[in-house]
Amino acid sequence: EIVLTQSPATLSLSPGERATLSCRASQSISRYLAWYQHKPGQAPRLLIYDVFNRATGVPARFSGGGSGTDFTLTISSLEPEDFAVYYCHQRFNWAGLTFGGGTKVEIK
């Protein structure tokens, strides 16, 4: 099983600040990495696919990067609606798709 480790577990920031979230894979996953935003009581929302491509309707302040085993999600300037939990996800291994443990971005 490919394990995805996200850090930090919690990020306390103020609106307008930059958020950098990390996702490390236990082995190379090529470009099969996506990021999702999840708010309480809502369905998860796809933000980034293929490491750095924004999904339809996702604001430009969200960007993804990285390669191989180390990936990042950056929110350039936090808006009030961005405070949520973020998950990375790999589908490199079809026999076992996995999510990271999540990073909660909370208001400082």
Next chain:
Amino acid sequence: EVQLVETGGDLVQPGESLRLSCAASGFTFSSFSMTWVRQSPGKGLEWLSYMTSSTNTVAYADSVRGRFTISRDNAKNSLFLQMNSLRAEDTGVYYCARLNRKLRDAFDIWGPGTMVTVSS
């Protein structure tokens, strides 16, 4: 409008069974692979199972293999999850989602989820 809606969540006792359904609309259901994901209380997202569109290839997470069965009815635009031998740790919100091959199989459409509670 592209939409997924899960139904079938309930309160059941340990050892019992439950069948979840996911109704798809607004897109050609038979052309897409589909998946189930859950979130247990206080925990993160956990992938459970997927089924491909054409070959009906399936895969399961270790935590549910042998107890859960995924299936689909393309004529009825529906995805199912048969859950047997339920345990307390199966409690959570269950989501169905669409895999989009054009997005490197990212889960681009999600339903609102249905709650399953396993408790005596």
